[in-house]
Amino acid sequence: MGDQEAAHGAAAAGAALPPLPPGSEEGGCPPWLEALRRRLHGCGQQHALAFWGELAGPQREALARELAEADLEALRPSLHKAVAAGQPGQPGQPGQPGAALEPLPEELCGSSIASDPESLRDWEQHGLLQVAEGxxxxxxxxxxxxxxxxxPYPKGLYDVGLPSHKPLLQLQAQRILRLQRLAEERHGKRGALPWYIMTSGHTREPTLAFLREHGFLGLCEDDVRLFEQRQIPALTPDGKVILETRGRLARAPDGNGGLYRALGDSGVLADMEARGVRYVHAYCVDNVLARVGDPLFLGFCVRKGADCGAKVVEKQSPGEAVGVLCLADGRARVVEYTELGDEQARERDHSGRLRLRAGNICVHHFTLDFLKLVVREFEPQLPFHVAHKKIAHVDESGNRVEPTKPNGIKMEKFVFDVFPFAKKFVQFEVRREDEFSPLKNSDSAGVDCPSSSRRHQMALHYRWIQGAGGRIVDEQGNDAPSPAEESETPTICEISPLISYSGEGLESHVKGRTFRSPVILGDP
Incomplete structure (x- = not known):
């Protein structure tokens, strides 16, 4: 009998329960509170009511609601399973002896870098057709x-410091608008391109307020829908829920893999189906270079008949902290860099490149049919992963504690853990400098930060101008340094996404012209 079953059995057999906290029995204990108390006792979480007697009515209601929504009985077993799975040396674990890791076969791989021009044109044209058809x-x-x-606000509202000072959400919304126009220009139709934004309890209201304040950034309001992922209680290492305050659990979003449950619970999948959607492009908000809805990637995946796909960039070094897309025992999956053994990470192929080099950048393609199958059958099978965090809480006396080192665990699911369930999975390699610049840290870190995101975005636009026949010079008339170069006076350069999605259509703006920094092609 498992721990969970044993706990239920003890409660059902009339095991002694601790008394209710002071003040709980005023006017008699209501049946729902007695049921909650027994449930908490059965799964070893009775301390969650430690301050019940001190709470006002609304605080009691909020705490009871949090406890009712939490899958309390599954927390400890899920934690133990996740911790065990993360232990090094587990038989068959990726990166360990016995786990066969291989690159995806060539027939399942595409590339914006190495594929022939005819294929690239066909994939992009076919992708734009899907957009035009809605x-x-x-x-x-x-x-x-x-x-x-x-x-203190959501990443999507962050301004990396471009001349326009557009936050990430605005840049991405404008790429959607430009993509719709491109599809209409190529195919004569303007299909709806709905934008579903998965938020958490912390980001929903600020994100919605920003969108409303800015007129949904030029998009049709009916085509923008927010939905919320679950929040899971944070736990102590022995599996007890942590109280953030006397009347509130410490909770955290259930990871980007919470997408699948949220799609089902929110009705988003049903909405997609009603709209006639067949293909879904998913990406993370913190990549300033993200090609939102990329028709080239879309067209490749559709032409290949893939139900799931991922964009990748080539790893820069064996130790780069990025997950690797590969086949693990014949199934597509992402192996985290911490799971990859040193020997596997350093192994080279006949060309001298890393054998396992496909770095995952969290840009994914799904068919709607595959997502429906995941939500219906596979989501409960997705594993939890543990993250050790510093979690503010109240101690046994109810005093606030701000820890200086990790004291608890947040559990989350990963979006890429559905890859092994795909019948046909493909990968698509892109240039890092064109499509991947994550925003993770403050500038003090020096990498994956606002200054690097800003530099990479401006360097991309600098190359677009050069590719379209424009020239950027310094005060002496010499070619100005790219924003990507180390320079005391780097070129300032920005092109509105409303003018160009991926460098197209710039000849009429720049060909044969000479510019001096700052070079800004703003909203038309």
Whole structure:
């Protein structure tokens, strides 16, 4: 008998229960409170009511609601399973002896870098056709706050410091608008391109308020829908829920893999189906270079008949902290860099490149049919992963504690854990400098930070101008340094997404012209 079953059995057999906290029995203990108390006792979480007697009515209602929504009986077993799975040396664990890791076969791989021009044109044209026909939806993973950036608001509202000072959400919305126009220009139809934004309890209201204040950033309000992922109680290492305050659990979003349950619970999948959506493009909010709804990637996946796909960039070094897309015992999956053994990470192929080099950048393609299958059958099978965090809480006396080192565990699911369930999975390699610049840290870290995101975005636009026949010079008339170069006076350069999605259509703006920094092609 498992721990959970044993606990239920003890409660059912009339095991002694601790008394209710002071003040709980005023006027008699209501049946729902007695049921909650027994439930908490049965799964070893009775301390959650330690301050019940001190709470006002609304606080009691809020805490009872949190406890009712939490899958309390599954928390400890899920934690134990996740911790065990993360232990090194588990038989067959990726990166361990016995786990066969291989690159995806060539026939399942595409590339914006190495594929022939005819294939690239066909994939892009076919992708734009899907957009024009209204068969595409875009899902944005935007549950993260800007805590590591040092701001108290969602990452999507962050301004990396471009001349326009557009926050990430605005840049991405304008790419959607430009993509719709491109599809209409190529195919004569303007299909709806719905944008579904997955938020968390912390990011929903600020994100919605921002969208409303800015007129949904030029998009049709009916085509923008927010939905919320679950929050899971944070736990002590021995599996007890942590109280953030006397009347509130410490909770955290259930990871980007919470997408699948949220799609079902919110009715988003049903909405997609009603709209005639067939294909879904999913990406993370914190990549300033993200090609939202990329028709080239979409067209490749559709032409290949894939039910699931992922964009990748080539790893820069064996030790780079990025998950690797590969086949593990014949099934597509992402192996985290911490799971990859040193020997496997360093192994080279005949060309001298890393054998396992496909770095995952969290840009994914799904068919709607595959997502429906995941929600219906596979989501409960997705594993939890543990993250050791510093979690503010109240101690046994109810005093606030701000820990200086990790004291608890947050459990989360990963979006890529559905890859092994795909019948046909494909990968698509892109240039890092064109499509991947994550925003994770404050500038003090020096990498994956606002200054690097800003530099990479401006360097991309600098290359677009050069590619379209424009020239950027310094005060002496010499070619100005790219924003990507180390320079005391780097070129300032920005092109509105409303003018160009991926460098197209710039000849009429720049060909044969000479510019001096700052070079700004703003909203038309």
């Amino acid at each position: 068969r595409v939806a875009i899902v944005l993973l935007a549950g993260g706050q800007g805590t590591r950036l040092g701001v």
